[in-house]
Amino acid sequence: MATVLPEGTANNTAERTFDSLNPATDEVVGTYPITTPAEVDAAVARAHDAARFWDELGFAGRAQRLRKWKSIITRRLPELCALVRAETGKPEGDAQLEIVLAIEHIEWAAKHAKKILGPQRRSPGLLLANNAASVEYHPLGVVGAIGPWNYPVYTPLGSITYALAAGNAVVFKPSEHTPGVGKWLVDTFAEAVPEQPVLQLITGFGETGAALAASDVDKIAFTGSAATGKKVMATAAQRLTPVVIEGGGKDAVLVDADADLDAAADATVWGACANAGQTCAGVERAYVHEKVYDDFVAKVVEKVGTVRGGSDMDAQYGPMTMRSQIDVIRRHVEDALERGGKAVYGGLDSIGERTVQPIVLVDVPEDAAAVREETFGPTVTIAKVRDMDEAVARANASTYGLGSAVFTRGKGVDIARRLRTGATSINAPLSFAGIASLPFGGHGDSGFGRIHGPEGLREFARPKAIARQRFSPPLSLTSFSRTKATEKLVARMMRVLHGRSR
Structure with a gap:
């Protein structure tokens, strides 16, 4: 069992x-x-x-x-x-x-x-x-x-x-x-x-x-x-x-060169830190066009600096619900730093006994645990890409495929269609989860089926299929009384209806 x-x-x-x-x-x-x-x-x-x-x-x-x-x-x-x-x-x-x-x-x-x-x-x-x-x-x-x-x-x-x-x-x-x-x-x-x-x-x-x-x-x-x-x-x-x-999931946000960077940074911080990062469809990775990468990182650092976890009434998010998850977060951050990644906000000192403060990592190798495995904490990795083609390729190079987000002024739908995830929000974080008429679910390690x-x-x-005969058929096809003439007539009809290539 x-x-x-x-x-x-x-x-x-x-x-x-x-x-x-x-x-x-x-x-x-x-x-x-x-x-x-x-x-x-x-x-x-x-x-x-x-x-x-x-x-x-x-x-x-x-x-x-x-x-x-x-x-x-x-x-x-x-x-x-x-x-x-x-x-x-x-x-x-x-x-x-x-x-x-x-x-x-x-x-x-x-x-x-x-x-x-x-x-x-x-x-x-x-x-x-x-x-x-x-x-x-x-x-x-x-x-x-x-x-x-x-x-x-x-x-x-x-x-x-x-x-x-x-x-x-x-x-x-x-x-x-x-x-x-x-x-x-x-x-x-x-x-x-x-x-x-x-x-x-x-x-x-x-x-x-x-x-x-x-x-x-x-x-x-x-x-x-x-x-x-x-x-x-x-x-x-x-x-x-x-x-x-x-x-x-291990959801990614993609930020194009023409994106509203304030909105993208705000969505990234919220998606990464809301509910202490304990969100299956939360933001764990960001792939940002090289033309706006530095500005985006600066805006994320500025915005995340106003966010604090804790158990008091003024904290924006709470402690880790499951204490063992803190060990996972620590392992991911340690691995990222040991492999050349940099913490531009927070770091190992952000990991407390009950609460983890926000951590923003850059220059993390794509095969690091912080990029490949679900961290489920208030952390995010940010990577620079040449263009959205590279961003899509990196985002799709994951065993997970739950949600994703795209920030761009002109190509959002095109990029969204290329992402191998069950849902994508454009210029907003996780909006698909709040729209009751949209299905929710993923593929790969994110599972299958939809709610x-x-x-x-x-x-x-x-599903139950029901076929009800309304009147006797002019051509009896499902009977041993079917004649050769009927078979020839049906073959002729099929040639007329379906035999021509268009």
């Missing part, structure tokens, strides 16, 4: 519980049970029963319940913001940002599910013109969602909301670092849907997540590291359970 989300420390009591800790103070935020594999299976069994109830509500009934849930979250926004801050350490303003984006996604999915997943007519073609053709999308049944800790509301709801709107029940395992947020979301959903356990919570460490991946769910939605995503896939493969994986948008709804549904 694969190990899923192994981080954390259990409280070895007879009840098998673990504590959620405030990363700024190590204060216990809450104590939660470690759900056993048997209890996971029981939750999934309940979910299958609940899924039938949820499906029978239809699109309108589900939309009404989702909007009721959305209203509860909105009215109790300060309460959820405080809980997110307590478990992740991020400022409440950042917590509010991810929550309001999640609220927008709930509304979008509720509003558009029927249009996207309802019956749609298709052309039957000439040979089968006597048929009416249609396709519709049915719920998968039960979706298992394994969520991350860095955006404990926005990211898991990107799967959960769309799975629910598509008619599925969901069993949700939040990160062991943010179980309180997960419980809050499940409890408030139960207020909107009290009849059946349509959305259930399971909590724990690797054993619990592995049990969910191995259970009788109809799909797994996972967000986390690429390495853990592979383990989830291996476990799910035992039942041929499909998966959608969001496995992190959000029409693609996100279809990700959690199975």
Whole structure:
């Protein structure tokens, strides 16, 4: 059995519980049970029963319940913001940002599910013109969602909301670092849907997540590291359970010679440092045209000088949620400096016991860990390039392919199309993540499948094709009574319709 989300420390009591800790103070935020594999299976069994109830509500009934849930979250926004801050350490303003984006996604999915997943007519073609053709999308049944800790509301709801709107029940395992947020979301959903356990919570460490991946769910939605995503896939493969994986990123921003440098520098600093750099689609690399490189670096250094991490109310971002990530950041920075890179802002002294202050590195070799591996901290490498062709080539030379950004006045769409990432924003940071109608996901080590948008709804549904004969065909092709004359007539028709090259 694969190990899923192994981080954390259990409280070895007879009840098998673990504590959620405030990363700024190590204060216990809450104590939660470690759900056993048997209890996971029981939750999934309940979910299958609940899924039938949820499906029978239809699109309108589900939309009404989702909007009721959305209203509860909105009215109790300060309460959820405080809980997110307590478990992740991020400022409440950042917590509010991810929550309001999640609220927008709930509304979008509720509003558009029927249009996207309802019956749609298709052309039957000439040979089968006597048929009416249609396709519709049915719920998968039960979706298992394994969520991350860095955006404990926005990211898991990107799967959960769309799975629910598509008619599925969901069993949700939040990160062991943010179980309180997960419980809050499940409890408030139960207020909107009290009849059946349509959305259930399971909590724990690797054993619990592995049990969910191995259970009788109809799909797994996972967000986390690429390495853990592979383990989830291996476990799910035992039942041929499909998966959608969001496995992190090493996203780049490309800055052309004609770019608005102030805007590009501001986006780079925000993309690198927001949420302490703990953003899968955050900025970790910058490739800048040589004509504006020096000015850009100077503007980044100036802007990053106003940004400070900490646990006080005035800090722009919080401490590292997962303490072990500090060792990764230190290793990347040490490697970069040892290999000739320079810290133009911050450095090894910026790495504290709980909080990492911003670090800006230049002249870092492309094969250094700080360029190749996901750092997941408030750091960014900046490299000089001859032109955007070189910038695109360097940006694409990565095992990741999640998001990207381009700053230019004239060639943004052309450059964006050449970047091998799931999404690109032009002259703005991460705007694609906030637009509910756009799909989100990547390729390579960033995973596969999509959440959000029409693609996100279809990700959690199975297409059903229906062909209905309206009248007897003039030419019987699918019968042993078919004649040689019919075959010759069909061959002649095909030559007329398709035999000519154009």
